[in-house]
Amino acid sequence: MDLRGISKSFSGTIALNGVDFSCRTGSTHAILGENGAGKSTLIKIMSGVLQPDRGEMHLNGHPMRFWSPAEAAKCGIVCVFQELSLMPDLTVADNISISDPPRSFGLINGREQKRRAEALLARIKCEDVNPNTLVRNLSLSRRQMVEIAKALGMQPKVLILDEATSALTSRDVETVYGLLGDLKNENVASLFISHRMHEVDRLCDTLSVFRNGSHVDTFAKGERSSQEIVRMMIGRNVEAHFPPKPPPRQALPFFEIENLSWENRLKGVNLHLGKGEIVGLGGLDGQGQKELLLALFGVLRGVGGAVKASGSAVAASSPYEAKTGRTRIALVPEDRKTEGLMLPMSIADNLLAASFDKVCSGPFINGIKEKAAVEDGIRKLQIKVNKASDAVATLSGGNQQKVVIAKWLMTQPDVILLNDPTRGIDVGTKQEIYKLMRELADAGKAILFYSTDYAELVGCCDRVAIMYDGVITRELSGEAINEETIVAASLNISAQTAA
Structure with missing residues (x-):
C-alpha cells in the first residue's frame, strides 16, 4: 500500500502535510509519534473514515479512494481503533458479524453467526467469551479482543492496530503477539501503533516516525536506538524519563483503608496513604485494583470495611459525595472515551x-x-x-x-485516584503526567496510582502495594521497588524463588 503527498487539515490546523508512506505485505510496520503527530489521521484516511484534502493512495499499484470504512474493508483494509466500535447492547456474535452476517433465505442465520463467532474467538484464545453475551457485560480487555476477532472475520490484507494492546491483560497481549506472527506468515501487512517501545522492538520489522503532521523517517528495526527514536518523535532530547523522587521518609497516615471488601473481588484490603506520597498499585491485571479505586470513589454498592481521613470516617456512597466531602476524592478512570469524557x-x-x-x-x-x-x-x-x-x-x-x-x-481534591492514566498516550505526554504527579504530591496531595506498566511503578512511586486475589499481599519501598520484585510479588512468589 502506497500513499503519496497526503495532506489533511481540520479548522485550519494541519494534521498531515504532504505525507509519503508505504507498507508491504508480510511485514509488521510500526507507526510511531506523539499524540497529535498525525498517526490517527493517517490510518483513518487509509481505512476510509476520512478523505484526504490532497494526495493519492495506491493498493497493489491501483489508485484507490475510500469513501467509507465499508469500502476499505471490501478491499481488505481493516482497522482496530483505540476507540472501540462495538455496540454495547448487541451480543458478541452480532458485533463480530455486523457488517456481513451469514444469511439463509434472506434472513440472518443465528446458528451460523454463533458458530462463526466461536471460531474467531477460539483463534484469539477467548473461548471463555460466550458469543451470546452482551458486549456491555464484558471487561475492557475482553471487548478489545472481540474487536480484534471482528477485524479478523473481515479477512484483512492490511490490518491496522491502533493501540490495540493498551487495554489488554498480559495473557491477551501474548495472544496478539502470536496472532501478528501468524498474519505475517499469511502475507498480511500489519500496521502497529503503540507507545510501548518494548512491543515495537519485539514485533515490528519496519518503523516509521511521524512528528507534527510530517513523516520524519522510515527504517528497519535495529537501525536506530530507542533514545534516537524518542528524539525523532518529540524533536528534543529526553534527559530523564521520570522526575526525581524525594528522599525516603515515613509519611504519617492520612487516608486509611481498613478491611475493605466487595463481593468476591475485594477480600479485606488494608492500605494507607500519606500526604505528599505516591503509592502505586501493582499486581497482575484483574486482581481487584480497579474495583478498589471504584469502591473508594463511591461507585460500587455493598462495600464493607472502613475508610478514614485524618482519623475521621469518609462516607463516599456516591461519586458526588466523594468529590464534595470534607476530604475530596477524584478518580481519573480507566477508559477516557466512555468514562471520562463526553x-x-x-x-x-x-x-x-x-x-x-x-x-x-x-x-x-x-x-x-x-x-x-x-x-x-x-x-x-x-x-x-x-x-x-x-x-x-x-x-x-x-x-x-x-x-x-x-x-x-x-475540584481541588485531597486524594487522587489514577487508573492507568498513561495508557495509549505518547512518551512526551507521559513525562508531563509523571512530572504533574510529583508536583501534586509535593503540594500535599495523596495519590493512589494503578499502572499496568511496572516501569512506571518503579519510576514514580514512593511505595508500591501489590494486589493478588483481592488483597494486598506485599508492600514495597526503597530499593525493593524494582521490576523483578514487583513481578515476583505479582505472581505471589518471592524474588529469590523466581531467580
Whole structure:
C-alpha cells in the first residue's frame, strides 16, 4: 500500500502535510509519534473514515479512494481503533458479524453467526467469551479482543492496530503477539501503533516516525536506538524519563483503608496513604485494583470495611459525595472515551463537568469565572487546543487525557485516584503526567496510582502495594521497588524463588 503527498487539515490546523508512506505485505510496520503527530489521521484516511484534502493512495499499484470504512474493508483494509466500535447492547456474535452476517433465505442465520463467532474467538484464545453475551457485560480487555476477532472475520490484507494492546491483560497481549506472527506468515501487512517501545522492538520489522503532521523517517528495526527514536518523535532530547523522587521518609497516615471488601473481588484490603506520597498499585491485571479505586470513589454498592481521613470516617456512597466531602476524592478512570469524557461536547464543558458549582453565581453560570477556569485548566495541563469551544473528540488521545485530569484537578481534591492514566498516550505526554504527579504530591496531595506498566511503578512511586486475589499481599519501598520484585510479588512468589 502506497500513499503519496497526503495532506489533511481540520479548522485550519494541519494534521498531515504532504505525507509519503508505504507498507508491504508480510511485514509488521510500526507507526510511531506523539499524540497529535498525525498517526490517527493517517490510518483513518487509509481505512476510509476520512478523505484526504490532497494526495493519492495506491493498493497493489491501483489508485484507490475510500469513501467509507465499508469500502476499505471490501478491499481488505481493516482497522482496530483505540476507540472501540462495538455496540454495547448487541451480543458478541452480532458485533463480530455486523457488517456481513451469514444469511439463509434472506434472513440472518443465528446458528451460523454463533458458530462463526466461536471460531474467531477460539483463534484469539477467548473461548471463555460466550458469543451470546452482551458486549456491555464484558471487561475492557475482553471487548478489545472481540474487536480484534471482528477485524479478523473481515479477512484483512492490511490490518491496522491502533493501540490495540493498551487495554489488554498480559495473557491477551501474548495472544496478539502470536496472532501478528501468524498474519505475517499469511502475507498480511500489519500496521502497529503503540507507545510501548518494548512491543515495537519485539514485533515490528519496519518503523516509521511521524512528528507534527510530517513523516520524519522510515527504517528497519535495529537501525536506530530507542533514545534516537524518542528524539525523532518529540524533536528534543529526553534527559530523564521520570522526575526525581524525594528522599525516603515515613509519611504519617492520612487516608486509611481498613478491611475493605466487595463481593468476591475485594477480600479485606488494608492500605494507607500519606500526604505528599505516591503509592502505586501493582499486581497482575484483574486482581481487584480497579474495583478498589471504584469502591473508594463511591461507585460500587455493598462495600464493607472502613475508610478514614485524618482519623475521621469518609462516607463516599456516591461519586458526588466523594468529590464534595470534607476530604475530596477524584478518580481519573480507566477508559477516557466512555468514562471520562463526553466526546460530542466542547472542551470547555468537559473541563467544567465536575466543578460547575465553582463558576456559578447563584443558579447561573458566571461567564467571566467560566472563561478564567477553562483557560487556567488548559494552561496548567498544557492542553493543545484550537478553540475551547471545539468538541473534545477533535483532540488527540494525549490531550483528551489531559482534559480528564484537568477536569478532576479543578475540584481541588485531597486524594487522587489514577487508573492507568498513561495508557495509549505518547512518551512526551507521559513525562508531563509523571512530572504533574510529583508536583501534586509535593503540594500535599495523596495519590493512589494503578499502572499496568511496572516501569512506571518503579519510576514514580514512593511505595508500591501489590494486589493478588483481592488483597494486598506485599508492600514495597526503597530499593525493593524494582521490576523483578514487583513481578515476583505479582505472581505471589518471592524474588529469590523466581531467580
